[in-house]
Amino acid sequence: MSHTVYAEFDIQEAINAASPGEVIHIPAGRYQGNFIVTKPLTLLGEDGTEVISKNNEPTLRIENTATISIGNLKLSGKSKAIVASNVDGLELSNMQIKDAHMGVHIQRSNNIHIHDIHVTGSEGHYAEKGNGIAIYKSEDILIENNHIEQMQDGIYVEEVNSIVVQHNNVTRSRYATHFMYTSDAKAFFNNYLSNVTGFMVMMTTDIFLENNTVENHSDYNGYGMLLYDVQRASIAKNIIKNNRTGLALQKSSMIQIDTNDFQMNQTAVEGTKVSDNTKASHNSFTGNILTARSDQLGFQLNSNYYDDYTGIDIEGNGYGDVPYVAMSSFGQWMVRQPVYQYFVASPSVVLLTSLDQQINKMESRVLVDHTPILAINHEIVNNKLDVVQTLAGLLLIVSSLWLWKRGITE
Amino acid sequence: MKKWVMMILLCGGVMAGCSEKTYEPREIVSETDVCKICNMSIVHNAYAGQIALKNGDYEIFDDIGCLMEYIASNGDEEIGAAYIKDATKSEWIDVFKAVYVYNKVYWTPMNYGVVAFDTKQAAQEWMTQEGEGKLLHYKDLHDFNWGIHK
Numbered sequence: 001m002s003h004t005v006y007a008e009f010d011i012q013e014a015i016n017a018a019s020p021g022e023v024i025h026i027p028a029g030r031y032q033g034n035f036i037v038t039k040p041l042t043l044l045g046e047d048g049t050e051v052i053s054k055n056n057e058p059t060l061r062i063e064n065t066a067t068i069s070i071g072n073l074k075l076s077g078k079s080k081a082i083v084a085s086n087v088d089g090l091e092l093s094n095m096q097i098k099d100a101h102m103g104v105h106i107q108r109s110n111n112i113h114i115h116d117i118h119v120t121g122s123e124g125h126y127a128e129k130g131n132g133i134a135i136y137k138s139e140d141i142l143i144e145n146n147h148i149e150q151m152q153d154g155i156y157v158e159e160v161n162s163i164v165v166q167h168n169n170v171t172r173s174r175y176a177t178h179f180m181y182t183s184d185a186k187a188f189f190n191n192y193l194s195n196v197t198g199f200m201v202m203m204t205t206d207i208f209l210e211n212n213t214v215e216n217h218s219d220y221n222g223y224g225m226l227l228y229d230v231q232r233a234s235i236a237k238n239i240i241k242n243n244r245t246g247l248a249l250q251k252s253s254m255i256q257i258d259t260n261d262f263q264m265n266q267t268a269v270e271g272t273k274v275s276d277n278t279k280a281s282h283n284s285f286t287g288n289i290l291t292a293r294s295d296q297l298g299f300q301l302n303s304n305y306y307d308d309y310t311g312i313d314i315e316g317n318g319y320g321d322v323p324y325v326a327m328s329s330f331g332q333w334m335v336r337q338p339v340y341q342y343f344v345a346s347p348s349v350v351l352l353t354s355l356d357q358q359i360n361k362m363e364s365r366v367l368v369d370h371t372p373i374l375a376i377n378h379e380i381v382n383n384k385l386d387v388v389q390t391l392a393g394l395l396l397i398v399s400s401l402w403l404w405k406r407g408i409t410e
Numbered sequence: 411m412k413k414w415v416m417m418i419l420l421c422g423g424v425m426a427g428c429s430e431k432t433y434e435p436r437e438i439v440s441e442t443d444v445c446k447i448c449n450m451s452i453v454h455n456a457y458a459g460q461i462a463l464k465n466g467d468y469e470i471f472d473d474i475g476c477l478m479e480y481i482a483s484n485g486d487e488e489i490g491a492a493y494i495k496d497a498t499k500s501e502w503i504d505v506f507k508a509v510y511v512y513n514k515v516y517w518t519p520m521n522y523g524v525v526a527f528d529t530k531q532a533a534q535e536w537m538t539q540e541g542e543g544k545l546l547h548y549k550d551l552h553d554f555n556w557g558i559h560k
Contacts, residue, residue: 127440127453152453158521159558174451181521181558202448203558221444221451228448250449 053077102130121150293331298366433462433490475522513543
């Protein structure tokens with residue numbers, strides 16, 4: 001039978017005794033308790049420092065202070081691992097949080113930098129868990145290089161002004177990143193895999209989602225990205241792959257969707273109640289079952305590449321000579337009744353979609369791209385003479401002729 | 411004799427047809443249920459709502475604000491019954507008869523700050539613990555400014 005031994009160093013006593021600005025080095029070992037920091041300090045664990053919550057209170061609380069740095073710790077417990085309230089200047093780094101209900105919870109704080117934290121939730125349904133990193137009513141936040149799995153929302157952001165979320169990995173959670181009531185948000189180079197939804201963005205203004213990879217969100221309610229009631233968003237250079245719906249826009253306006261790579265989604269882009277200044281341009285659509293679907297309002301498609309486009313380019317300018325029509329009756333029905341998705345590749349739907357494309361070429365006013373691109377990276381290459389290849393070819397021909405003639409004469 | 415049996419069966423059929431249809435609430439399924447309005451999955455059951463439509467369908471909501479937005483958009487002609495979770499008992503209660511309390515600091519899934527109770531007394535008890543709020547009734551929810559209040 002194993003026996004847990006706890007280290008003798010008293011963390012709370014060291015915190016209480018330290019002068020503001022001091023650095024506390026925690027010796028390696030297992031510590032059990034609930035600790036509170038209310039003054040500017042640096043808390044650094046030596047390699048192998050583990051802190052375990054004693055009860056249902058947070059393992060570590062940081063309150064009403066400034067300039068705090070905490071790093072190199074393993075944390076675990078039944079409740080929240082770290083809770084920070086009313087803090088101006090906080091850095092959390094190099095931590096492993098395991099089996100806690102919630103990883104990091106920040107509220108009413110400014111100038112927060114959270115990086116290199118690994119949060120792993122316990123097995124079970126996400127409805128029974130808390131969030132990996134949650135930020136409420138705060139400003140100037142940077143969350144980067146974190147790895148989160150099996151939580152409710154990997155990164156939850158509510159009522160935050162000015163936040164950057166970058167280079168994070170979130171898997172097997174409900175929403176990889178969930179923005180609510182947030183403004184001035186940026187998410188770059190994140191890798192979100194196999195959650196219910198990659199990006200859930202709600203009631204948010206001025207958001208940039210760029211260079212992210214959102215992949216394998218293919219459950220019944222899965223989305224690569226879902227924007228609900230969002231104003232002014234730029235969605236660019238993302239890889240959106242193998243999701244039930246790659247990108248869904250609802251009740252949103254001024255959304256720019258540029259240069260993204262939509263691959264193998266059931267539906268690549270879906271729009272409902274979207275303003276007419278929403279535009280998808282220079283994107284690549286490959287291997288998707290439905291390229292786009294919308295309500296009667298639609299959204300603009302402009303100069304995108306579609307792998308199912310069948311037109312030709314007689315003018316040689318790189319654009320198809322006839323419009324690409326993404327409009328599909330079945331797609332419109334699926335917007336109204338999502339359960340129809342299970343018939344999406346049936347022979348009758350394929351036939352209906354083909355008929356649609358023929359009819360809608362003349363009539364459709366929404367989801368039509370008048371300048372479809374014929375190749376993803378269109379380049380006009382002039383015929384050039386490759387001198388080396390030409391000489392090698394000539395040499396081969398002459399040699400063959402010589403051998404042939406020699407064969408005849410002998 | 412046959413006539414009497416026929417008469418009884420006929421009367422029974424007529425009475426069954428005339429009786430008022432009841433619409434019972436159904437359980438939330440976290441794996442598949444999402445809010446009809448905002449698409450959020452239902453993970454905070456204590457705030458969930460649902461509308462049982464007369465055609466037998468159910469529409470599920472994560473917050474009373476989303477339920478009211480549905481009614482505002484679709485009207486109430488097709489609604490058989492509407493339910494909201496009592497914030498303390500976690501039981502389904504009638505949306506039209508519930509007592510509501512609003513305070514911007516009360517947390518709800520959409521942060522609208524409106525929670526529901528079966529009685530005024532339960533609402534008062536909630537306010538004693540969670541902070542004073544404004545008492546509302548169903549008719550007040552139509553004019554309520556749904557959104558986040560700073």
